[in-house]
Amino acid sequence: MTKFDLIGPSEDILRGSIEDAMQEFLLQLRASGASEKTVRSYRAAIKDFISVIGNKKVSELSEKDIHKWRLERVRRGFNRSIRGRSSETTLYYYSLFIRSFIKWLGLRISVGGFKKGSRKLIETLKTQEIFKLLNAARDTTDLLIISLLIETGLRASELLSLRWKDIDLEAREIYVRGAKYGEERVVFIGDLSKKALETVKTYVSSEDERVIPMTYTALYKRLKTLAMRAGIDPKRVRPHILRHTFATESLKRGLPLPVLQRILGHKDIKTTQIYLHMVKEDIKNIYLKIYSISGIHGGSEIVGGRSI
Template sequence: MGAASAPIEDFLAMLAAERGAAANTLAAYRRDLEGAEKLVGELASAPRAKVSQLGSAWASLAPSTVARKSSALRQFFGFLIDEGLRDDDPSPALPRPATRRLLPKILSHDEIETLFARAELEAASGRPRTVRMLALLELLYGSGLRATELVSLPVSAVPRDAPFLTVTGKGGQARMVPISRRAGEALARWLPLREAVSPWLFPSRGKHLTRIRLFQLLKELATHAGLNPGKISPHVLRHAFATHLLEGGADLRVLQTLLGHADIATTQIYTHVDAARLVALVNERHPLAEKRRGD
């Protein structure tokens, strides 16, 4: 097998920097992506019809292996779309074997409080970098934005008279996302400090802050807060947003809208966090439980 194509190398570099992927993980992604390219040609330009042939080529593999390979390709195609290297998404043509879905990583309320306490302490200095970090953190956890949605926010997305952000999510779908009072206050502190000529809410070097830099900044903040940096990422904070809202009694359909999920099945993975509350509810409110207490 020859060397991987340039888009695969760029994708692996993103995984290493943004998600802190280990060497073994990167090697596994490389094997899966290079193996797919050997079967269908360069993935960055492979038509959907070619991608659909992978299901037959993988027919003899275990469902878990097929699921892993499909996941690697879906993430890769998502990366290509985000980077403007593909206009279409051929990933629906990939096989979807039935496997147990992994639960998202979550942070405890105490860990969130520790992270915010450190961010607020650093932002008290008034330095633009620290004030920006607090605003980023508030929007990640307070509004559940994806990393790409957050860093690419234009200034025009921040309204002057309504507590909502206009966010463009996957597939170019726009949605309204509430801004908490805390996030609004953090943004009010940040706006006077940003580059006034930039169209981006979080400008950096003539463009906007990158996802990779956002990931690095969160790791640095976690280290300063005495938390394990391996547990912190934009994805984890988005998961914490969803998890803690459900714990507080949020409706699943509302959460679907806030997260920008096209399919509620994607949102339902967060229902695992409410298991303890549901068990307690059954034990306390079920008619048999009432009878047992009376006896």
């Protein structure tokens, strides 16, 4: 997890309620550069904790409260799935967030930990499916969305926060300012994206306008409609699946893993390494081609000194 440089709570906060302390904690997170998405995640975890133990005073918090919350969530899970995560994975992350909050309060209370849920098999689209989506585009906005997601690996939130001032068409670079962890990075513009951007930009009146002026819900629905038009299962066409597709295709085409890590904006290269298993069959085929008997001996096998 990313560490944030936070100022400790005041005596007034420590004498007040957990919810008041939470509000101060979230303000500190924002001030330290945490993204709104990160702040929302912390808020959701702490509010869930409060919903189980009650909004008591900070001074009354004890390990019994932690055990009560943990036991409740192990037994009953969560009221709703969180962006497709299992209860086990949600519990893992919420425990980390609550632990950070408790540590900020300066309380010597053990939160413990949970094993992270097993990662689901990463889904990607096949090359022909990408072509089907492009052919199903109804307008330049459809084309721009698909080309940017598939050629840059941007997250949905990053795509939707892009403004024209962040794009340098001549240098073929996009400056991603609303990135995860609050860090900026640069991604590059492919041929399809460049043509789509050049077409759309002719209608732009201000560099401060958003490139894709829509909500996440609108983007999600638009992709579903495109999928149905293309004859692809709508469940398989989501922003993050297009990001996965970009990552695996990049590796297949020879992009070094550390370079892919920087383009995707991963803090830890271990996160990027999850895509390696997706190209295992390609690596295996190359290996067999190189090390097959026919490959080694130029098309003939040597047995007992004779070619066969």
